[in-house]
Amino acid sequence: MSRYFTEEHEWIDVDGDVATVGITDYAQEQLGDIVFAEVPASGTQLKKGGDAAVVESVKAASDVYAPVSGEVLEGNDALEGDPALVNSDPEGEGWFFKLTLSDPSELEGLMNAAAYKAFVDGL
Amino acid sequence: MSGINESGWRPEMSRVGEASAPATFTGNRALMLEEPLIFEIGTIGTTGVDLADSPKVAARLGGLERNRDIGLPGLSEGEAVRHYTRLSRQNYAIDLGFFPLGSCTMKHNPRLNEKVARMKGFADVHPLAPAQSVQGALAVIHELAHWLVTLTGMEAVAMSPKAGAHGELCGILAIRAALEAKGDARSVVLCPESAHGTNPATAAFAGYETENIPATPDGRVDLEALQARLGPDVAAVMITNPNTCGLFERDLKTISDMVHAAGGFVYCDGANFNAIVGRVRPGDLGVDAMHINLHKTFSTPHGGGGPGSGPVVLSKALAPFAPLPFVEKRGEEFVLIEEESAGDHHGSSFGRMTAFHGQMGMFTRALSYILSHGADGLRQVAEDAVLNANYLLRSLEDVLDAPFAASGPCMHEALFSDKGLADGFSTLDIAKGLIDEGYHPMTVYFPLVVHGAMLIEPTETESKAVMDQFIGAMRSVAGRAKAGDVLLKSAPHFAPRRRLDETLAARKPVLVWQEPEQAVAAE
Numbered sequence: 001m002s003r004y005f006t007e008e009h010e011w012i013d014v015d016g017d018v019a020t021v022g023i024t025d026y027a028q029e030q031l032g033d034i035v036f037a038e039v040p041a042s043g044t045q046l047k048k049g050g051d052a053a054v055v056e057s058v059k060a061a062s063d064v065y066a067p068v069s070g071e072v073l074e075g076n077d078a079l080e081g082d083p084a085l086v087n088s089d090p091e092g093e094g095w096f097f098k099l100t101l102s103d104p105s106e107l108e109g110l111m112n113a114a115a116y117k118a119f120v121d122g123l
Numbered sequence: 124m125s126g127i128n129e130s131g132w133r134p135e136m137s138r139v140g141e142a143s144a145p146a147t148f149t150g151n152r153a154l155m156l157e158e159p160l161i162f163e164i165g166t167i168g169t170t171g172v173d174l175a176d177s178p179k180v181a182a183r184l185g186g187l188e189r190n191r192d193i194g195l196p197g198l199s200e201g202e203a204v205r206h207y208t209r210l211s212r213q214n215y216a217i218d219l220g221f222f223p224l225g226s227c228t229m230k231h232n233p234r235l236n237e238k239v240a241r242m243k244g245f246a247d248v249h250p251l252a253p254a255q256s257v258q259g260a261l262a263v264i265h266e267l268a269h270w271l272v273t274l275t276g277m278e279a280v281a282m283s284p285k286a287g288a289h290g291e292l293c294g295i296l297a298i299r300a301a302l303e304a305k306g307d308a309r310s311v312v313l314c315p316e317s318a319h320g321t322n323p324a325t326a327a328f329a330g331y332e333t334e335n336i337p338a339t340p341d342g343r344v345d346l347e348a349l350q351a352r353l354g355p356d357v358a359a360v361m362i363t364n365p366n367t368c369g370l371f372e373r374d375l376k377t378i379s380d381m382v383h384a385a386g387g388f389v390y391c392d393g394a395n396f397n398a399i400v401g402r403v404r405p406g407d408l409g410v411d412a413m414h415i416n417l418h419k420t421f422s423t424p425h426g427g428g429g430p431g432s433g434p435v436v437l438s439k440a441l442a443p444f445a446p447l448p449f450v451e452k453r454g455e456e457f458v459l460i461e462e463e464s465a466g467d468h469h470g471s472s473f474g475r476m477t478a479f480h481g482q483m484g485m486f487t488r489a490l491s492y493i494l495s496h497g498a499d500g501l502r503q504v505a506e507d508a509v510l511n512a513n514y515l516l517r518s519l520e521d522v523l524d525a526p527f528a529a530s531g532p533c534m535h536e537a538l539f540s541d542k543g544l545a546d547g548f549s550t551l552d553i554a555k556g557l558i559d560e561g562y563h564p565m566t567v568y569f570p571l572v573v574h575g576a577m578l579i580e581p582t583e584t585e586s587k588a589v590m591d592q593f594i595g596a597m598r599s600v601a602g603r604a605k606a607g608d609v610l611l612k613s614a615p616h617f618a619p620r621r622r623l624d625e626t627l628a629a630r631k632p633v634l635v636w637q638e639p640e641q642a643v644a645a646e
Contacts, residue, residue, distance in 0.1 A: 033625075033626035033629075033630075035626060035629035035630050036629070056629075058625045058626055058629055059567075059568040060568055060569075060571055061320075062571075083630065084630065
């Protein structure tokens with residue numbers, strides 16, 4: 001399984017043709033206390049770069065973009081009752097949704113962990 | 124009943140530095156009165172008005188009639204008046220002090236406006252009164268409409284939208300109607316990253332997909348990125364000018380030409396029109412639709428003091444699609460056009476935004492403001508608003524990071540970031556510190572393109588003395604945030620309530636009052 005990152009501060013775990021998507025530790029740190037998260041319903045068709053989910057903190061509401069195209073397998077329903085999971089475990093229990101990749105070539109050009117760290121350090 | 128609301132959080136009442144002050148029996152501090160919720164002081168059986176018991180009647184609701192009390196608190200008239208008066212004393216208002224909320228334009232509401240709005244002929248009109256009996260009120264709408272199209276250089280104005288976002292919707296619906304009339308089904312509306320959140324919300328509500336336009340490092344629309352995105356699917360571009368970074372979009376005319384060449388329309392968010400009124404006519408910059416917040420630019424009350432009002436000016440291309448009703452002058456008579464009529468220039472109206480004319484009480488106030496200033500006075504409104512904001516920007520840029528200060532003068536508002544504060548200190552701490560200094564905080568964390576944004580808008584109605592005192596307070600609080608003063612982390616210390624737990628309030632909001640016993644049981 002390999003993990004990719006985007007400049008929009010999302011992480012993507014890829015296992016076969018299934019990708020799990022969430023926001024990075026840096027992103028949750030910047031947003032502050034998360035008070036609401038809206039995840040896509042299974043079956044939703046996502047287009048790379050389109051709106052996929054919503055995350056709201058005491059400071060602001062932000063869109064989470066689909067880092068790759070595909071069909072949503074499931075959203076993380078646990079976030080509805082406990083949005084704080086995004087703060088406490090952003091790159092684990094705080095995942096947003098899983099999707100079936102429709103075009104694995106879209107993964108090319110995404111960052112690996114080292115490249116993302118360098119990207120964040122440069123901000 | 125207990126004086127404490129145990130159904131939800133309530134911050135503890137102790138105050139730093141006041142350990143030696145005696146506790147009072149009532150919890151009051153001289154004229155700072157503690158006030159429980161109305162449910163905690165009301166009792167069943169008390170009432171302000173004595174009415175005879177109603178006679179028993181047979182219910183005819185098929186068993187759906189209410190069978191128990193709904194639990195409304197009962198108070199005498201005197202108790203109710205005191206309750207709300209006490210609460211009002213804990214509020215902050217433009218009539219109490221400087222209200223530096225950026226983007227909101229919290230300017231003084233002149234009392235002359237209020238006097239005019241209270242004249243019987245305006246205050247007591249009914250929206251269904253025959254047109255002959257309300258000629259004066261219709262004349263006010265017509266005269267105000269004339270001023271708005273003249274000041275903006277546009278073709279027509281829809282007076283009925285009731286606030287800024289309602290005006291945005293009106294403008295976007297007119298754009299959609301114009302495109303549909305040509306059989307042109309475009310699906311995308313573009314908004315800059317610094318847009319008011321209402322812009323993409325409006326476009327989405329009107330059925331469009333929204334996409335961001337990136338900004339240049341100096342805080343303006345990126346022309347190359349916009350040109351690259353324009354195409355046959357773009358219905359409109361929504362742009363705020365001056366933008367929410369407090370900067371004038373110098374290239375708006377070029378942007379309009381690009382958008383028009385691509386077959387789209389330009390919507391201008393006119394929330395910041397107060398910075399350019401009398402100086403720039405949006406019509407000359409190629410704008411197709413723009414709402415005007417009468418409650419900002421033209422000084423009518425808002426922020427809890429009164430309803431908004433958002434007339435929308437329209438270009439020649441959009442004017443035929445404007446919503447009804449319209450006031451027109453025919454000979455010496457003012458008539459209200461309420462229905463589409465063939466051959467009339469309202470034949471393509473997309474419908475109605477409201478049941479009646481719009482916010483009549485705001486129209487009288489806005490026209491009073493316009494007539495009492497005159498054309499030269501309105502020009503000075505814009506000049507003074509910009510002068511005041513630049514005075515604040517330059518008086519604070521050495522203590523707070525001002526990300527766009529180097530790109531020249533700002534317009535009507537000054538923008539700062541949280542860069543350079545001590546570790547662990549944030550924009551929120553500065554906002555809370557300002558409460559202790561006796562000010563309503565500035566706008567925080569907006570626009571989103573600036574980290575820890577603080578947006579300050581003094582408006583033209585504040586004097587140099589008021590701003591100098593505020594600058595002193597800001598310099599002191601900013602200095603404490605940079606020095607890492609731990610007492611600032613727990614501010615406000617002197618407000619009726621200490622720092623509220625905004626996270627818990629948002630995650631577990633208590634929206635319905637419960638009897639304290641039930642609340643404990645539910646925990």
